[in-house]
Amino acid sequence: MTTAADPVLAGAGIEQREPQDVVIGVVGDGFSALHTYSAAVYLGFRPDQVGIFGTQTNPVHAYQQYAWNLGQTILRSESESHFLPADWPTFSQIDAVARFDPTPLMRSTMRRFNPGVPEILTLADVVTKTLGYPRRVLGGRRVGWVIREPGPPRHFSLYDEEGELLGRCKHLMIAIGHGPLAFPGIYGTARADPALAGRIVQSYEPKRYVAGGHYLVVGSGIASLNEWVNAVEAGATCVALRRNPMPDEQDLNVPRCLFDGSGIDAFDALTFEERLDFLSEVLRGTSPTRHQWTKRLKAAAREGRFTEEIGDLTEIGPGPAGVRARLRRHDGSDGGELHLTGIVCGTGFVKSVFALPVLRRLIEIYGVPVEHDRIRLKTNCGVPPLDEPDSRLCLNGLTANSVVPNGDTIAGTKYVSRRFVADAARAERLRRRWFPGRMAMQLHLAGKTVRALRRVPKTQQLA
Amino acid sequence: MCPTLMGRIHTRVAVITLPALLALILTLVTGDGDWLLLIGLYLLLGVFLDIVLYSWVLRYQPPWMTFVLAVAEFVLLYVLVQTLGDLNQLTTVGIVVFYWVSWVLAVWTKVAILPILSLTYLESAGEFRHPEWSVPPSQESLPIVAKVASAHAPAVAGAGAVETRAHDGHAEAAERTPGEPLPPRIADELDATLGSARSPFRTAAARRSRVSAARSVGMTAWCYLVIVGTAAGVSVYTGLA
Numbered sequence: 001m002t003t004a005a006d007p008v009l010a011g012a013g014i015e016q017r018e019p020q021d022v023v024i025g026v027v028g029d030g031f032s033a034l035h036t037y038s039a040a041v042y043l044g045f046r047p048d049q050v051g052i053f054g055t056q057t058n059p060v061h062a063y064q065q066y067a068w069n070l071g072q073t074i075l076r077s078e079s080e081s082h083f084l085p086a087d088w089p090t091f092s093q094i095d096a097v098a099r100f101d102p103t104p105l106m107r108s109t110m111r112r113f114n115p116g117v118p119e120i121l122t123l124a125d126v127v128t129k130t131l132g133y134p135r136r137v138l139g140g141r142r143v144g145w146v147i148r149e150p151g152p153p154r155h156f157s158l159y160d161e162e163g164e165l166l167g168r169c170k171h172l173m174i175a176i177g178h179g180p181l182a183f184p185g186i187y188g189t190a191r192a193d194p195a196l197a198g199r200i201v202q203s204y205e206p207k208r209y210v211a212g213g214h215y216l217v218v219g220s221g222i223a224s225l226n227e228w229v230n231a232v233e234a235g236a237t238c239v240a241l242r243r244n245p246m247p248d249e250q251d252l253n254v255p256r257c258l259f260d261g262s263g264i265d266a267f268d269a270l271t272f273e274e275r276l277d278f279l280s281e282v283l284r285g286t287s288p289t290r291h292q293w294t295k296r297l298k299a300a301a302r303e304g305r306f307t308e309e310i311g312d313l314t315e316i317g318p319g320p321a322g323v324r325a326r327l328r329r330h331d332g333s334d335g336g337e338l339h340l341t342g343i344v345c346g347t348g349f350v351k352s353v354f355a356l357p358v359l360r361r362l363i364e365i366y367g368v369p370v371e372h373d374r375i376r377l378k379t380n381c382g383v384p385p386l387d388e389p390d391s392r393l394c395l396n397g398l399t400a401n402s403v404v405p406n407g408d409t410i411a412g413t414k415y416v417s418r419r420f421v422a423d424a425a426r427a428e429r430l431r432r433r434w435f436p437g438r439m440a441m442q443l444h445l446a447g448k449t450v451r452a453l454r455r456v457p458k459t460q461q462l463a
Numbered sequence: 464m465c466p467t468l469m470g471r472i473h474t475r476v477a478v479i480t481l482p483a484l485l486a487l488i489l490t491l492v493t494g495d496g497d498w499l500l501l502i503g504l505y506l507l508l509g510v511f512l513d514i515v516l517y518s519w520v521l522r523y524q525p526p527w528m529t530f531v532l533a534v535a536e537f538v539l540l541y542v543l544v545q546t547l548g549d550l551n552q553l554t555t556v557g558i559v560v561f562y563w564v565s566w567v568l569a570v571w572t573k574v575a576i577l578p579i580l581s582l583t584y585l586e587s588a589g590e591f592r593h594p595e596w597s598v599p600p601s602q603e604s605l606p607i608v609a610k611v612a613s614a615h616a617p618a619v620a621g622a623g624a625v626e627t628r629a630h631d632g633h634a635e636a637a638e639r640t641p642g643e644p645l646p647p648r649i650a651d652e653l654d655a656t657l658g659s660a661r662s663p664f665r666t667a668a669a670r671r672s673r674v675s676a677a678r679s680v681g682m683t684a685w686c687y688l689v690i691v692g693t694a695a696g697v698s699v700y701t702g703l704a
Contacts, residue, residue: 163646257465261587422594
């Protein structure tokens with residue numbers, strides 16, 4: 001058993017307590033945990049009825065790290081994607097009031113507003129602290145095993161990797177985010193070569209571009225776009241390597257109407273197989289339009305510091321500049337040898353559920369059905385055969401996007417969290433918070449955010 | 464937002480509440496029922512446009528479009544009022560001011576009050592829905608023909624599942640050794656609980672609903688009642704009945 005003197009736990013600021021029984025448990029300590037916690041409190045659960053089983057008391061910790069590594073300054077999401085329990089006020093409205101500046105409202109009206117990273121993190125911090133989220137992060141260790149207990153009442157026991165009990169809950173959401181960073185094919189092999197140490201990195205890893213260096217960025221999604229701009233702004237030369245010749249120019253992760261109930265209705269009316277086919281079509285690397293970025297890239301292209309290639313690398317090895325690589329273009333022609341300072345992979349994350357230990361063990365122990373490396377979820381994001389109406393087991397995040405196509409976005413995790421909490425509220429016959437109480441909570445959180453934002457420098461919009 | 468037809472009607476009826484209250488107050492103060500007639504016409508015109516035009520033409524409605532539609536609806540309402548000729552006691556200035564005050568009240572209701580009244584309003588295409596899933600598991604579409612496992616499908620229980628290993632900070636796929644050792648407490652728990660947990664996945668044979676199961680039937684019924692009642696009231700007031 002870990003003690004209170006454990007330096008890791010002391011650093012994380014998580015109190016050591018005996019394992020607790022809670023009504024709603026969340027495995028994972030990121031965005032989804034905050035959404036679930038705030039939705040539960042908003043609807044009327046007491047904070048001590050909710051337990052977050054993770055290692056971080058800051059729910060944006062992982063995102064913050066990725067955003068910093070990526071050099072991301074604004075979110076891809078729009079004004080409604082925020083961390084308040086309900087959707088009003090939107091982020092542009094809060095921003096406008098905080099800065100006495102109507103520009104965010106006008107931009108939002110034209111769908112040209114994206115919350116700045118420092119601003120949205122400020123909002124998350126206000127919600128987290130005001131609602132007492134850190135006190136509900138329990139255990140301070142990663143959940144390794146989930147066991148279904150027959151009860152009565154039916155519930156789940158949560159254990160760490162060594163089999164120590166962390167807590168128990170009646171309804172459980174597993175929201176453990178993405179799998180590890182992906183280095184597909186030749187990039188993974190090359191990265192393992194000690195001679196190339198530190199020269200092949202992921203866009204979500206920390207990195208530094210050197211002025212005058214030559215970098216190749218693989219991918220065409222928003223992470224890659226960020227890296228193109230980061231490289232040229234550092235004074236380096238960037239080769240943008242697109243493996244997909246026809247990237248969509250779509251500013252959200254999925255077509256806009258799929259964010260709405262009507263789109264999700266239509267999506268969920270498909271069979272599981274049809275949904276997977278659809279996702280494979282729409283979840284290709286997508287590249288949004290950012291006018292500020294376009295200007296900078298065009299300027300770099302005129303200076304000969306930014307070029308695009310379509311194809312893939314066939315060989316990677318050490319070279320005089322650091323990395324020597326051979327390019328094969330999409331039309332099959334030889335693109336020649338490239339001498340590079342480094343390669344940045346904007347290739348995302350491993351999407352297989354088998355890459356997530358707690359899910360892999362559930363699959364093996366309970367025979368959870370899996371197809372194409374995804375759990376075949378029920379249409380309420382429930383995990384068969386363990387999910388029951390009186391004791392729900394639900395996934396959230398990327399692992400749930402076979403039900404909610406934008407499951408890995410702020411809007412998507414919020415969608416799942418709200419319905420999961422509502423299911424729990426029905427099962428527990430919760431006496432819900434009334435309209436005045438909900439309105440007061442929203443206004444209180446929004447007011448605190450307004451005051452906090454006044455101390456945060458304004459982030460430049462890029463669209 | 465990509466409002467559905469039902470979402471447009473739910474929203475239209477919900478946001479007319481404060482303007483209708485304003486009209487009622489004006490009617491009581493001035494003794495002139497034309498204010499109520501005006502708001503009734505506004506509602507019926509809006510519902511008509513929602514049904515025959517907007518839901519077909521505007522699949523995705525950007526926020527700026529709301530103001531454009533308001534201007535268009537004002538022009539249409541004004542023409543309608545002049546055509547009916549029964550609202551002559553209202554001055555043009557009165558109609559203009561009343562319309563735009565009502566529009567501001569309606570927009571604020573839509574933007575600020577409805578998302579608090581209904582937690583999922585914005586993400587439900589403008590509909591008032593219960594915070595439920597679109598398709599309950601009991602109504603899930605299931606394949607008619609059983610799928611035959613392909614040679615490429617990962618074996619799940621017991622053998623060959625893929626896991627990732629940390630390798631100098633990056634993940635690589637590796638064949639997993641079957642039979643991961645269980646911590647003793649986990650093994651004990653599984654011995655005690657596994658038999659009862661292996662219940663089969665039940666798929667009830669309930670009929671698949673054509674619309675989202677989360678839809679609020681009560682709100683829809685209320686909307687129809689308000690629209691029919693308004694139409695009847697307008698007809699009686701203008702002598703069209």
